[in-house]
Structure formats: structure tokens, C-alpha cells
Amino acid sequence: xxxxxxxxxxxxxxxxxxxxxxxxxxxxxxxxxxxxxxxxxxxxxxxxxxxxxxxxxxxxxxxxxxxxxxxxxxxxxxxxxxxxxxxxxxxxxxxxxxxxxxxxxxxxxxxxxxxxxxxxxxxxxxxxxxxxxxxxxxxxxxxxxxxxxxxxxxxxxxxxxxxxxxxxxxxxxxxxxxxxxxxxxxxxxx
Numbered sequence: 001x002x003x004x005x006x007x008x009x010x011x012x013x014x015x016x017x018x019x020x021x022x023x024x025x026x027x028x029x030x031x032x033x034x035x036x037x038x039x040x041x042x043x044x045x046x047x048x049x050x051x052x053x054x055x056x057x058x059x060x061x062x063x064x065x066x067x068x069x070x071x072x073x074x075x076x077x078x079x080x081x082x083x084x085x086x087x088x089x090x091x092x093x094x095x096x097x098x099x100x101x102x103x104x105x106x107x108x109x110x111x112x113x114x115x116x117x118x119x120x121x122x123x124x125x126x127x128x129x130x131x132x133x134x135x136x137x138x139x140x141x142x143x144x145x146x147x148x149x150x151x152x153x154x155x156x157x158x159x160x161x162x163x164x165x166x167x168x169x170x171x172x173x174x175x176x177x178x179x180x181x182x183x184x185x186x187x188x189x190x
Contacts (some may be wrong), residue, residue, distance in 0.1 A: 001109055002173070004137070004152055005117075005133070007133075007152040007153060008133055008134070008137070008152060010156055011129070011130055011133045011152065011155060011156055011159055012130065014126065014130070014156070014159040014160065015127055015129070015130035015159070016164060017124050018122065018126030018127070018159070018162065018163055018166065019123060019126075020121050021119065021122075021123065021158050021163070021166045021167070021170065022119055022120060023065060023167075024170070025116065025119050025173065026103070026116070027136045027168045027179075028170070028174065029112060029116070031050075031066070046078050052077075052078040052079065052082060053065060053068070053069065053076070053078060055082060056068065056078055056081055056082065059082075059085050060081070060088070060090070061090060063090075063189065064088075064090055064094070065100070066183065066190050067185045067188035068185060070188045071181075071184055071185060071187075071188060073184075074181060074184070075180055076186070079110060080177075080178035080181045080182055081182060083178055084096070084178050084179070084182060088182060089103055093186045093189050094182055094183060094185045094186050094189065096104060096179055096182070096183075105183065106179045106180065106183025106186075107176050107179040107180045107183055108180070108183060109180070110177065111173070111176045111180070112173060112176075112177050115169055115172065115173040115176070116173070117138075118169050119166055119169055119170065119173075120128070121164055122162050122163075122166040125162050126159055126162050126163065126166075129155050129158055129159045129162070130159070132149055132155060133152050133155045134175060136150050136152070136155075
């Protein structure tokens with residue numbers, strides 16, 4: 001009985017964390033880089049974008065920095081260039097070093113909306129698993145096919161997998177969106 005209560009408490013915490021992940025990813029998509037710029041602005045007397053471009057000038061050729069200043073989103077927020085500076089290759093336009101021996105074009109499509117939908121579906125699955133764990137305390141799900149639903153440990157493992165998947169999707173979202181924004185520089189380098 002105590003084991004079941006402990007597992008249900010951990011499931012509740014997992015569901016709450018899954019809901020928090022939706023907030024965290026939405027916040028990162030809409031406010032994350034602006035917050036990093038604000039911290040940079042407080043640290044120096046110049047504006048955040050100016051100090052970020054000063055850092056870019058030390059890393060990239062002037063032609064890439066001037067292209068970033070002409071881009072609407074990167075001129076306000078050059079954080080993607082700073083985050084991905086080790087993987088950017090400038091040869092006949094901007095290319096990305098994905099692996100040590102693989103260099104290719106940056107992502108051409110913005111995957112942010114699709115990945116946010118995946119995160120929302122993961123959150124709904126986590127809430128379903130949490131509700132299922134409470135349902136199975138009082139009732140048993142009939143049928144041999146659904147017998148796994150009656151075991152709270154199985155539900156807990158599935159919930160952990162959903163949370164890990166959501167975390168991986170959030171990291172992939174940040175990575176792909178950075179590459180998409182960097183790839184837009186090719187318009188100004190041509």
C-alpha cells in the first residue's frame with residue numbers, strides 16, 4: 001500500500017513537471033534570448049546587441065557580422081550565432097558542421113510550431129497517464145491487452161519516458177531554430 005502511494009506521488013510530481021515543461025518551452029521560445037540579452041546589457045554599459053556583436057566580431061569575419069546586422073531577427077538578437085559559433089562554417093555562404101566530417105546547409109524550414117505541438121501532445125499523454133493511475137486505484141481496467149494499465153510502476157516508467165522525450169524535443173527545438181535563423185544569413189551573403 002505504501003509503495004502504491006509513493007508511486008502515485010511520484011506520478012503526480014511527474015505530471016506537474018510535464019505541465020511545467022510546456023511553460024518552460026513556451027518561455028524559452030518567446031523570452032529566452034531576450035533575457036540573455038538583458039543580462040548581457042546589465043553587465044556592460046553598451047546595449048546588449050552591441051556587446052553581442054562585439055563578441056561576434058572576435059569570432060567571425062566582418063562579412064558575416066554585417067550580414068547578421070542586416071537580418072531583422074539576428075540584428076536584435078544575435079544569441080543563436082554565439083551559441084552555435086563552433087559549428088558555423090563560412091564557405092560560399094553559411095554552412096553548419098553537424099558532425100566532425102559532415103558539413104551541410106542549415107535548416108531551411110522553421111520546425112518550431114510542429115515541435116511545440118509534439119510537446120503539447122506529450123503533456124496531454126502525461127496528464128492521461130496521471131489520470132489513469134488514479135483511476136486504477138479504485139477500478140481495474142478489464143482485458144488482457146490493457147493489463148499493463150493496472151500497474152502503477154508501468155505507468156510511472158511511461159511517464160518518465162514521456163518527460164525525457166519532451167526534454168529531448170525542447171533541446172532539438174532550440175538547436176533547429178538556431179540553425180534556421182543562422183541559415184537566413186545566406187540571403188545577405190549572396
